[in-house]
Amino acid sequence: MRHNFETAHRLPHLGGKCASLHGHSWWVEVTAACQELASTGTVVEFGEFKKQLREWIDLRLDHGTMLGYQDPLRDALTADGSKLFIFGEAEAGPAVADLEWPTVENVAVLLGRIAGKVIEGTESAQGARITRVVVKETHVNAAEWCP
Numbered sequence: 001m002r003h004n005f006e007t008a009h010r011l012p013h014l015g016g017k018c019a020s021l022h023g024h025s026w027w028v029e030v031t032a033a034c035q036e037l038a039s040t041g042t043v044v045e046f047g048e049f050k051k052q053l054r055e056w057i058d059l060r061l062d063h064g065t066m067l068g069y070q071d072p073l074r075d076a077l078t079a080d081g082s083k084l085f086i087f088g089e090a091e092a093g094p095a096v097a098d099l100e101w102p103t104v105e106n107v108a109v110l111l112g113r114i115a116g117k118v119i120e121g122t123e124s125a126q127g128a129r130i131t132r133v134v135v136k137e138t139h140v141n142a143a144e145w146c147p
């Protein structure tokens with residue numbers, strides 16, 4: 001499954017130009033596998049799986065900003081009414097609570113965890129699991145997570 005979204009982030013803990021607020025056209029590619037195919041000859045019915053994962057991404061990340069919990073811009077952007085997704089925030093759920101900053105690597109882990117929850121709840125995916133998540137923040141920067 002592939003999907004793209006437009007999201008800003010910043011990484012002040014790294015310094016350099018990534019400390020500035022900037023955006024990317026992000027791409028995520030999720031791979032699922034299983035030991036035995038369903039009677040339909042599939043790992044998962046992709047329509048159902050894609051719909052749920054894309055809705056999660058579009059609702060929380062697309063055309064928003066990803067920040068770390070400790071980011072000093074958090075309060076200002078919240079007060080401005082900006083769409084934010086906060087990494088390292090326990091209230092955002094266990095999928096992100098231990099991920100402090102929105103690096104491309106942490107975005108891959110987050111989306112892999114979310115995809116795992118989605119596939120667990122997808123009726124057509126009996127025994128399927130997420131085996132690979134690739135996230136690209138530009139055409140030259142990418143991270144791969146294999147749970």
